Amino acid sequence: MSTTPDRVAVIGLGNLGHALAETFLRQGIPTTVWNRDAAKADALVAAGATAAATAAEAIESSELVLVALLDATVARQVLTTAGDAVAGRALVNVTSGGPEDARELATWAAEHGARYLHGAVYAVPQTIGTAGSSISYSGAQDVHRRWQPKLDLLGKGTFLGADAGLASGYDVAILAGMYGMIGGFLHATAMASAAGVRATELTPMLLSWLADSFPALTTFAEEIDRGGYTGGESSLAMNQAGLSTIIRASRALDVPPDTLLPIKDLIDRQIAAGHGAASLSRAVESFRSAA
Incomplete structure (x- = not known):
């Protein structure tokens, strides 16, 4: 699957990940999705998403990759398995976790050639993409600046600083x-x-x-x-x-x-x-x- 600048990828299709992907699709943005339980992608595929067979394939499809998994351990496992596929990507991780989880993943991302931005979502999934949603970010400011128009589709965004752990803090x-x-x-x-x-x-x-x-x-x-x-x-x-x-x-x-x-x-x-x-x-x- 070739990388296109307009495409986004969403890794993880629980309630939050599904809402993120659905919001991008509503805005006409090409969206690749992946989930360990592939059946969770069916409704999104019917709405126009492209399902990837592996997390690495989904990551390779887009410069902007949103990660919304169960917890920090699962996020680390999935991204580690994807390995070199993350090189050159902007990883925006909205998986819940503590400040040290975010800092450790930011270090891992840098070691593998990726830029890392951590997000803390203040919304229930059904309000993603509405005025009732806000997301705080910390980490790579260039990622926030470059992709802000797309990220702001998900909710009001606030950049807190370069320390990847700030948003989780x-x-x-x-x-x-x-x-x-x-x-x-x-x-x-x-x-x-x-x-x-x-x-x-x-x-x-x-x-x-x-x-x-x-x-x-x-x-x-x-x-x-x-x-x-x-x-x-x-x-x-x-x-x-x-x-x-x-x-x-x-x-x-x-x-x-x-x-x-x-x-x-x-x-x-x-x-x-x-x-x-x-x-x-x-x-x-x-x-x-x-x-």
């Missing part, structure tokens, strides 16, 4: 915050239900309270970056007392306080070290001291 941190929020929400609804309050009745009030609380995160972020935790209206000691009350209430409602105990432990450790008057944001130091 942001991604895993943001997702950790998201899951923490969801855990808090589930705990809140369990407590509300035990108290006779429906989740749908609680949620509007919870959302209003959270929206009013969000500006505090900006203040906390500034305190964390400068390493200065003095003053402020939300001290560790005050939050320790508040959490103790909520934990007792949760247990009284027969709701295990599983989501509250870890943050209480972080606070307790800082207070034990003599920092009870410091801002709540100082609890981040408990993560650092445990490293």
Whole structure:
């Protein structure tokens, strides 16, 4: 299969990879696809895609190759198997993983003559190609600049820097915050239900309270970056007392306080070290001291 400058290749046809390929096809862009389970390409082939027999064949068909596989280990395995086929290609890897996974793959790509750009996708597959999709990139800026018109078809793109691990660094941190929020929400609804309050009745009030609380995160972020935790209206000691009350209430409602105990432990450790008057944001130091 000969390389053409207008063609793109998509490696991996799970929910995300399928959505990427489908978006390119909707825009009239010739698209080669490959997946270990070849049957997953059938619907895309019916829509105009070209199915490759191997990952190497798909990679050789295009200068721009998007990789959307299960995880970083699978991405490394597939690309390693393709070997020299990656030479001269722009590899845009949107497979989930940690910062070190991205850096290691960027090094491997460079050793094999490829340029590497890592992407973190903030979208559910059905919103790829719409205003509801955004993708952060890091790594080879020349790849982002050269292929930005095509990449921007997938969602609003932001280039974060030359360190290939940056996009994943942001991604895993943001997702950790998201899951923490969801855990808090589930705990809140369990407590509300035990108290006779429906989740749908609680949620509007919870959302209003959270929206009013969000500006505090900006203040906390500034305190964390400068390493200065003095003053402020939300001290560790005050939050320790508040959490103790909520934990007792949760247990009284027969709701295990599983989501509250870890943050209480972080606070307790800082207070034990003599920092009870410091801002709540100082609890981040408990993560650092445990490293």
